[in-house]
Amino acid sequence: DQQVKQNSPSLSVQEGRISILNCDYTNSMFDYFLWYKKYPAEGPTFLISISSIKDKNEDGRFTVFLNKSAKHLSLHIVPSQPGDSAVYFCAATSGTYKYIFGTGTRLKVLA
């Protein structure tokens, strides 16, 4: 039973446009959410996070939005660049070590 779901396995976006990656969760106890980025043959690296007390967190071109009532979060990348092409994982935790990851979305930014 997947508590964190990324329903889009892949996404293609033109360079300069906005990329929107989505993530849904089922456990209302989750209170901290993270996005990780993974290039081929490398480990995931932390990108951005958000606490459940906020509904938005921004870091440069990356913004994460949290809709607690819908149990949904999204990562916006504006503008998208070819170097953003990677697999993006969302993860959630209820404030403990136990991070639950989604299955990932492969983003391809077309030049």
Next chain:
Amino acid sequence: DAGVIQSPRHEVTEMGQEVTLRCKPISGHNSLFWYRQTMMRGLELLIYFNNNVPIDDSGMPEDRFSAKMPNASFSTLKIQPSEPRDSAVYFCASSPPAGGFAGELFFGEGSRLTVL
């Protein structure tokens, strides 16, 4: 600073053989995690150590899997005997002391295991 170091990067073995994966966490980090990545299930937590002590091994799929952390700078994940369904990428991650919350995880580059 060196990141999390895993070895081997690639392992191809035959069904029934023993496999040992190794991990060196970042110095000063007191939490260590072993994850398995598959297409169907994404990143699954196998086991979590805190201060070298196994805290949660509920994600270890079967008794064929075992993990140890004899000291703060080394951990192993062993599969014996290995089966084709164990084929996956295995990641080790560590995180610094942060109270009861793991904070950001720092991942190694992974060990890709293929069991024939």
